[in-house]
Amino acid sequence: MSTSVRESDPVEAQDASEFAFTRRVWVDAAPDRVYGLVSNVSAIGRWSPTASDVAFDPGAGPETGAWFSGTNRRDGRQWTTRSQIVTAVPGTAFAFVVGGAADGIVHWSWTFHPAGRGTVVEQSWRLLRLDPVLGTDRADLERLRDFMADSVDITLLSLAQWIAEEHRP
Numbered sequence: 001m002s003t004s005v006r007e008s009d010p011v012e013a014q015d016a017s018e019f020a021f022t023r024r025v026w027v028d029a030a031p032d033r034v035y036g037l038v039s040n041v042s043a044i045g046r047w048s049p050t051a052s053d054v055a056f057d058p059g060a061g062p063e064t065g066a067w068f069s070g071t072n073r074r075d076g077r078q079w080t081t082r083s084q085i086v087t088a089v090p091g092t093a094f095a096f097v098v099g100g101a102a103d104g105i106v107h108w109s110w111t112f113h114p115a116g117r118g119t120v121v122e123q124s125w126r127l128l129r130l131d132p133v134l135g136t137d138r139a140d141l142e143r144l145r146d147f148m149a150d151s152v153d154i155t156l157l158s159l160a161q162w163i164a165e166e167h168r169p
Helices: 031-039 039-046 138-166
Strands: 020-027 049-055 067-074 077-089 094-098 106-115 116-128
Touching: 020 031, 020 138, 031 039, 031 094, 031 106, 031 116, 031 138, 039 049, 039 138, 077 106, 116 138
Parallel strands: none
Antiparallel strands: 020 116, 049 067, 067 077, 077 094, 094 106, 106 116
16 A cells, blocks of 8 residues: 655645755855855845845844744735844855744745855755745645745846856955
């Protein structure tokens, strides 16, 4: 008897770890510079097709434990999320969890690896737990993952282009 999961299986029957990806791009800037751009969360709207109006809480900055809010868009809908920084290592790694470290729903991370005169930037997205707000079955979760992967591809390419064309050190 097969135990495979069908597309119409409810969210509760899914394994959150199946919904993750990592994308990479080379950029013409040093890791410290790229880290500075990415960890300044208010700048993400320059590159992201889905996030805007991102800002740290008053008095907060790019350090572990800090909180920020941002507006997100998908399928004609718009909402605000709260996220908490879980990793902040200048020039190396930056990560945050949507919903906070204690009970978050999505983990976003960026890593920066020297490569020649520039940096290989990796951006990863991973569901930490399932929630009906993300979708009601496997097909919904796959669509969400694929949508986010496309968004990350655009974000990384836009970041690389922005650095190459307009904002060299």
